[in-house]
Amino acid sequence: MASSIASQLQAIKSFIQTDSEPQKRPLTRPSVLYNPKEAADIDIDTILNIALTGLEVLGGVDERFRNYKGDLFSHKSKELDRELMGVDHNNRINASISSYLRLLSGHLQLPASLKTLEYLIRRYKIHVYNIEDLVLCVLPYHDTHAFVRIIQLINTGNSKWKFLDGVNMSGAPPPRSVIVQQCIRDMGVLEALCNYASATKKFQASRPVISFCTAVIIEVLGSLSTIDSDTVNRILPFVTSGLQTGTKGGCDHKAGALMIVGLLATKVALNHKLVNSLIRSVAQVAMEDAKESTGLPWFRLSLMALINLVQSQSVDTIPKKALEILRDIRDIARIFLELSKGFNIDRFLAILLESLVDQSSSDDSYHLALISIIDTVPLKNLVDNIVRKILLTCMKLSEKDRKLASSGTGTWAKKILAAIDKKNPSQFQGAVHKFLQDDKVQSKKEDEVLELCKVLDGNLDDSMSVSDSKIWFASHHPEPKIRRATFSGLNRSAILKIKSLDFQRLVNIKDAVLRQLHDDDLTVVQAALSLDGLTEILSPPDLLEALHNVIKKCLSFLIS
Structure with a gap:
């Protein structure tokens, strides 16, 4: 009996002792500073003090770290237990942890960073509850042993980061190619990285994150044989963020965005709306x-990116906003001249010039910018297109409203044509000839071409007046009767008898006469020879050569 009571008392005593004893410490704890067993022997106060020393160092590098001393690293935080907190409280903690890790991503190479991470892992279990933020923070440092230690703490489960489980097994830092290949297999990884590296109203990605993201995107795009719209859409946030002026992203993000734009432009046909948006940006x-x-080296880089984008994509015209920007850049014509010496920018110039023509009829600033480029940059291969564009534009203006023909509306066009003729006379003459031989132009009625002349010559209302435009068009016209009419008009106007005749007009008439003396149609040649004052217009050598050519043609005609 006594022994039974004694055993019961002993059991009660044992129960009381067990219940009153403190809980045993775990044998191991997750840690980035110590091995798991050592970490188990270090209390939370020590870990916090270590973290605060690290935070002090980081605060000297970037004062924004000091904002977290009274928040994530406050002494009150030692008592927190996330498992016992409500949803709202946990959400606030998550937001604070996310912003801290974004800031830390630029300084993870510092030992002080790992000291602060140690506390976040111990107190907030970020390796359990904030896996995405933690992985994105450390991913740019994938080639370090610190990265390995951090990843080994994480249970990726079936998330998109499961590919990092290989680090747990090998214990070796993975090369960037592993991450690139995973981005190709799972675009969700690429999207997460691009979003993380893109600036927001609250956060600006760190330099290591931006550099890493740029390298991954370029390698992904370089590895893909075809790039679909889904891939483009996933990387666009990073690109558009880097092209936003006035942001704090710095040169690294801008350079990365420009490189990616250049690569996209050469590898995939982008939709029209996106191309225009990128051109403007x-x-x-x-x-x-x-x-x-x-910023001159950067200006050259951004301008070359713009040229490459326009030349590589299906672009018909420069968007109005971008055109306005280019128009207002000082010495832009000289800059294009320098670029044209080292690169083939003909297609870009052709599109730019045609876009300037579209705006020149209503805005003198575009007209002046266009003439500046014509006067500065060699355009021999582009004269045909630009002349055709100008003349068609004038013809459309004339067809739209006949009153424009006598309003001086075409003065801008005449000045541009004169500038082209001055810099590239032979190409200009050939361009006018091609324009008049075009089927669409030949299908027009003769009076419509005369209306075009009126648009170019401004206030010359008299259809019989002899103008530079009529001389240009008539001497190149495919119809012999129109070419003959040139000289009839000159005789009737008695313009050659005017002593104070403008020198340039006299040169234009001389060129037209010489051209007609070499005409294949002898009736046109006869009209040229019958011109009053022919010997006063042409020099003896020019006239002799022309007559020699006429005699040869006549003999050839008689023999045949």
């Missing part, structure tokens, strides 16, 4: 770089 970047006294 890159032009804006170029303008900002042009304003900076130290």
Whole structure:
């Protein structure tokens, strides 16, 4: 009996002792500073003090770290237990952890960073509850042993980060190619990285994150044989963020965005709306770089990115906003001249010039910019297109409203044509000839071509007046009767008898006469020979050569 009571008392005593004893410490704890067993022997106060020393160092590098001393690293935080907190409280903690890790992503190479991570892992279990933020923070440092230690703490489960389980097994830092290949297999990884590296209202990605993201995107695009719209859409946030002027992303993000735009332009046909948006954004970047006294290399880079984009994509015209930006850049014609010496930018120039023509009829600033480029940049291969564009534009204006023909509306066009003729006379003459031989132009009624002349010559209302435009068109016209009419008009106008005749007009008449003396149609030649004052217009050598050519043609005709 006594022994039974004694055993019961002993059991009660044992129960009381067990219940009153403190809980045993775990044998191991997750840690990035210590091995699991050592970490188990270090209390939370020590871990917090270590973290605060690290935070002090980081605060000296970037004062924004000091904002977290009274938040994530406060002494009150030692008592927190996330498992016992409500949803709202946990959401606030998650937001604070996310912003801290974004800031830390730029400094993870510092030992002080790991000291602060140690506390976040111990107190907030970020390796359990904030896996995405933690992985994205450390991913740019994938080639370090610190990265391996952090990843080994994470249970990726079936998430998109499961491919990192290989790090747990090998214990070796993975090369970037592993991450690139995973981005190709799972675009969700690429999208997460691009979004993380893109600036937001609250956060600006760190330099290591931006550099890493740029490298991954370029390698992904370089590895893909075909790039679909889904891939483009996933990387667009990073590109558009880098092209936003006035952001704090710095040169690294801008350079990365420009490189990616260049690669996309050459590898995939982008939709029209996106191309126009990128053209405007890159032009804006170029303008900002042009304003900076130290931004000339960047300006050249952004301008080349713009040229490459326009030349590689199906672009018919430069968007109005981008055109306005290019128009206002100081010495833009000289810059294009320098670029044209080292690169083939003909297609870009052709599109740019035609876009300027479209705006020149209503805005003198575009007209002046166009003439500046014509006067500065060699355009021999582009004269045909630009002349045709100008003349068709004038013809459309004339067809739209006949009153425009006598309003001086075409003065801008005449000045541009004169500038082209001055710099490239032979190409200009050939361009006018091609224009008049075009089936669409030949299908027009003769009076419509005369209306075009009126548009170019401004206030010359008299259809019989002899103008430079009529001389240009008539001497190149495919119809012999129109070419003959040139000289009839000259005789009737008695313009050659005017002593104060403008020198340039006299040169134009001389060129037209010489051209007609070499005409294949002898009736046109006869009309030229019958011109009053022919010997006063042409020099003896020119006239002798022309007559020699006429005699040869006549003999050839008689023999045949």
